[in-house]
Amino acid sequence: MKMDTRLEDLIGLEDTKLGFFKEVQIKMRELQESNLKLKEKRQQIQAILDGITDVMAVISLDYRIQSVNHVFYRVFPHPEPQDEFCYRVFRNQDSPCSPCPLSEALETNHVSRQMYIYHLKGENRQFEITASPLRDQRGIPEHMLLLKRDVTVEKEYQAKYYHAEKMATIGLLAAGVAHEINNPLTAICGFAEGLKRRLPRLEERLGDLQNDKKLARDLQEYVETIIAEGHRCRDIVQNLLTFSPRWNASLTAVDLNFIVVDVLKILEHHLKKKLPNAICLDLDPALPRPMGIAAELKQVVLNLVLNALEAIQNQGKITLRTRTRGDDWIVLSVKDTGYGIPEENLDKLFEPFFTTKPVGKGIGIGLSTCYNIIRQHKGEIQVESSAGQGATFRVKLPMP
Amino acid sequence: MPMSVRKFSIPEILFGRGSMQYVGTCARRLGAEKVFFVSDPGLKKAGWVDKVFELLETEKLSWVYYSNVVANPRDHQVQEGAQLYLDEGCDVVVSLGGGSPMDAAKGIALVASNGGKVHQYEGANRIHRPLPPMVFIPSTAGSGSDVSQFAIINDVQRRVKMSIISRTLVPNISIIDPNILTTKTKSLIIAAAIDAIAHAAESYVSKIASPFTEVHSLKSIDIIIKVLPAALETRGIDALEQLSVASTSAGMAFSNASLGIDHALAHSLGGMLDVVHGLIHPVLLPHVLRFNLPACPDKVADIGEIVLGKRYSSDEKTALAGIEKLEEFSHQLNVSTRLRDIITDRASLPQVCRMAVNDSCLLTNPRPATWEEMLQICEDAW
Ligand SMILES: [Fe+2]
Numbered sequence: 001m002k003m004d005t006r007l008e009d010l011i012g013l014e015d016t017k018l019g020f021f022k023e024v025q026i027k028m029r030e031l032q033e034s035n036l037k038l039k040e041k042r043q044q045i046q047a048i049l050d051g052i053t054d055v056m057a058v059i060s061l062d063y064r065i066q067s068v069n070h071v072f073y074r075v076f077p078h079p080e081p082q083d084e085f086c087y088r089v090f091r092n093q094d095s096p097c098s099p100c101p102l103s104e105a106l107e108t109n110h111v112s113r114q115m116y117i118y119h120l121k122g123e124n125r126q127f128e129i130t131a132s133p134l135r136d137q138r139g140i141p142e143h144m145l146l147l148k149r150d151v152t153v154e155k156e157y158q159a160k161y162y163h164a165e166k167m168a169t170i171g172l173l174a175a176g177v178a179h180e181i182n183n184p185l186t187a188i189c190g191f192a193e194g195l196k197r198r199l200p201r202l203e204e205r206l207g208d209l210q211n212d213k214k215l216a217r218d219l220q221e222y223v224e225t226i227i228a229e230g231h232r233c234r235d236i237v238q239n240l241l242t243f244s245p246r247w248n249a250s251l252t253a254v255d256l257n258f259i260v261v262d263v264l265k266i267l268e269h270h271l272k273k274k275l276p277n278a279i280c281l282d283l284d285p286a287l288p289r290p291m292g293i294a295a296e297l298k299q300v301v302l303n304l305v306l307n308a309l310e311a312i313q314n315q316g317k318i319t320l321r322t323r324t325r326g327d328d329w330i331v332l333s334v335k336d337t338g339y340g341i342p343e344e345n346l347d348k349l350f351e352p353f354f355t356t357k358p359v360g361k362g363i364g365i366g367l368s369t370c371y372n373i374i375r376q377h378k379g380e381i382q383v384e385s386s387a388g389q390g391a392t393f394r395v396k397l398p399m400p
Numbered sequence: 401m402p403m404s405v406r407k408f409s410i411p412e413i414l415f416g417r418g419s420m421q422y423v424g425t426c427a428r429r430l431g432a433e434k435v436f437f438v439s440d441p442g443l444k445k446a447g448w449v450d451k452v453f454e455l456l457e458t459e460k461l462s463w464v465y466y467s468n469v470v471a472n473p474r475d476h477q478v479q480e481g482a483q484l485y486l487d488e489g490c491d492v493v494v495s496l497g498g499g500s501p502m503d504a505a506k507g508i509a510l511v512a513s514n515g516g517k518v519h520q521y522e523g524a525n526r527i528h529r530p531l532p533p534m535v536f537i538p539s540t541a542g543s544g545s546d547v548s549q550f551a552i553i554n555d556v557q558r559r560v561k562m563s564i565i566s567r568t569l570v571p572n573i574s575i576i577d578p579n580i581l582t583t584k585t586k587s588l589i590i591a592a593a594i595d596a597i598a599h600a601a602e603s604y605v606s607k608i609a610s611p612f613t614e615v616h617s618l619k620s621i622d623i624i625i626k627v628l629p630a631a632l633e634t635r636g637i638d639a640l641e642q643l644s645v646a647s648t649s650a651g652m653a654f655s656n657a658s659l660g661i662d663h664a665l666a667h668s669l670g671g672m673l674d675v676v677h678g679l680i681h682p683v684l685l686p687h688v689l690r691f692n693l694p695a696c697p698d699k700v701a702d703i704g705e706i707v708l709g710k711r712y713s714s715d716e717k718t719a720l721a722g723i724e725k726l727e728e729f730s731h732q733l734n735v736s737t738r739l740r741d742i743i744t745d746r747a748s749l750p751q752v753c754r755m756a757v758n759d760s761c762l763l764t765n766p767r768p769a770t771w772e773e774m775l776q777i778c779e780d781a782w
Contacts (some may be wrong), residue, residue: 023530
């Protein structure tokens with residue numbers, strides 16, 4: 001090992017007592033590098049945290065807010081939540097909530113979830129709250145992590161989805177039934193017409209006796225009733241058949257404004273008699289033309305206007321409005337000042353056979369047909385109303 | 401030898417009676433918070449260790465005391481000390497003692513900062529990272545370890561004394577307080593003084609001696625010859641202080657000019673047979689000087705002149721008379737001058753010499769020597 005020691009090594013001109021300056025330099029460089037790495041890591045974590053779109057808050061075990069993310073400030077009005085009690089900041093209460101998701105998570109040592117509706121900026125927003133303990137190195141909870149996710153929109157979508165699914169099922173059923181009934185109904189109507197055509201000959205053969213004349217009248221009346229009711233059934237069946245998907249309907253650019261005016265023309269006579277000033281038009285002259293089937297859309301508008309007239313009875317106003325909403329939708333709304341629709345009926349409004357009219361009056365096919373037509377136009381039909389407050393139906397069609 | 405550039409490096413030196421009181425300040429100045437303090441049980445008994453404790457405490461320094469050190473300090477003691485240093489999180493090494501505690505302290509500082517085993521640093525300039533600051537207080541006037549770039553550690557398994565040579569082993573501060581010598585036994589003072597003479601004489605004739613080392617070598621011999629008898633007799637502080645000056649001068653000389661055959665053999669004997677270092681020089685040094693005489697008669701004559709106080713007609717005569725006078729000096733001090741008096745195993749001498757030719761001290765010896773020639777020296781000294 002030491003065999004190669006030379007005289008020069010003993011003199012050691014090129015060797016000197018090593019000091020710490022170089023060591024310090026190396027250490028400093030190492031520290032700078034690791035500091036840089038830490039900084040990058042911190043920024044990375046910050047970016048991840050900033051990417052979280054839920055409200056996030058770290059809360060001490062005595063309910064005081066330690067820190068919040070930037071989303072907090074967008075959602076909640078409190079300007080400086082640090083060190084404040086969470087129940088005060090979030091719910092404006094003077095004592096911890098019951099049940100409190102924080103203490104629940106702490107007790108069960110598990111993530112705890114809760115749904116809660118906050119009234120924020122004049123709106124009710126539904127939040128899913130998740131609380132989980134933040135542990136130190138020994139696994140002892142030190143703080144709590146609170147996440148609040150605004151699920152209002154999801155919930156709405158969910159409800160819409162359930163509704164659409166239900167409508168599809170009912171529609172399928174109705175269309176099936178309609179198909180089955182169609183053939184026997186055609187037979188009934190056809191044979192009834194046949195009977196009707198033969199009635200004059202029968203009448204000839206009957207005598208002029210009082211009884212014979214009465215029999216002929218009865219037969220006449222019965223056959224006509226069968227035909228009339230048969231036609232009514234045919235109409236119902238025709239309506240029900242709109243639930244079946246159309247395979248080859250050709251769509252054209254449709255002028256909604258023109259349809260509105262056209263429908264009002266049909267009703268002109270009826271309106272002049274009853275409510276000369278009830279209709280208000282607010283039509284966008286620059287309205288783009290959605291793709292659709294004019295006859296079907298006319299049916300929808302007519303249906304909505306008739307419903308509105310029904311709702312306002314002999315007083316009030318109906319406003320028909322066309323607008324674009326954003327870049328995606330063309331909207332036609334029919335607003336009335338009528339008796340409105342009770343909340344419990346809003347959900348069922350578009351179901352087939354749902355009606356609020358007395359038994360025998362109306363068959364409830366109207367709105368469900370509208371629903372189907374609009375759905376087949378890839379649009380949406382919505383209603384907004386409460387009892388006694390009038391109602392607004394909105395037909396949304398996709399921008400061409 | 402084409403090289404004409406020389407180097408002279410020494411630590412900061414605090415010299416004088418009572419200079420020891422600065423040990424705490426020195427350590428603190430070097431950044432100490434927790435001192436690793438190496439000494440030996442003899443100095444503990446004499447009260448000097450407690451004195452150092454007190455001084456460190458005055459500076460509000462904490463310390464770890466390590467005293468598992470023997471004469472010819474061993475590799476495993478160094479490793480153990482280094483581990484303790486690291487475990488305790490020390491930052492400055494303080495040593496109070498003769499050559500053994502000081503060399504052990506150097507080894508500990510080395511292993512603690514550079515890692516591994518002390519063996520891997522054997523040889524010259526193998527240390528690549530700085531050592532913790534070292535503050536040394538020599539308790540003997542002889543070893544010179546407090547100013548030197550050498551550390552001699554015993555490899556127990558190979559039974560070799562390893563020389564570790566590096567400027568980085570030069571302590572930062574040497575505190576030379578002659579007061580400590582007052583509690584030393586007569587035989588320890590003699591052994592240390594003769595070691596210092598050997599350092600001075602060997603460094604003077606070294607191939608890499610320089611004007612800066614030569615002046616210290618001659619001054620050292622001069623003082624010891626004149627003062628040692630009086631120092632032993634009266635134990636007067638003035639004389640002891642002169643011995644301190646002499647041994648420090650010798651230390652400065654040999655740290656920079658290195659040594660020769662006498663120390664090559666001494667290291668070998670110490671490693672193989674565990675002979676106490678200070679006992680070897682009265683036996684070997686005269687024979688080594690005679691062996692070297694043909695290579696540098698003028699220089700050996702310079703030494704003779706110092707010892708004799710005069711010069712004869714030729715360098716050779718002066719040199720030989722001086723060597724004789726040195727032997728006589730040893731006789732008067734009542735120390736062994738024959739090799740047979742300090743070792744029993746004559747048969748191991750060839751082995752000792754075979755090992756000694758590899759010692760780095762041989763590099764600077766003015767006359768090259770084979771192991772057979774070294775054996776002849778030993779036989780002459782038997
Ligand atoms: Fe020595």
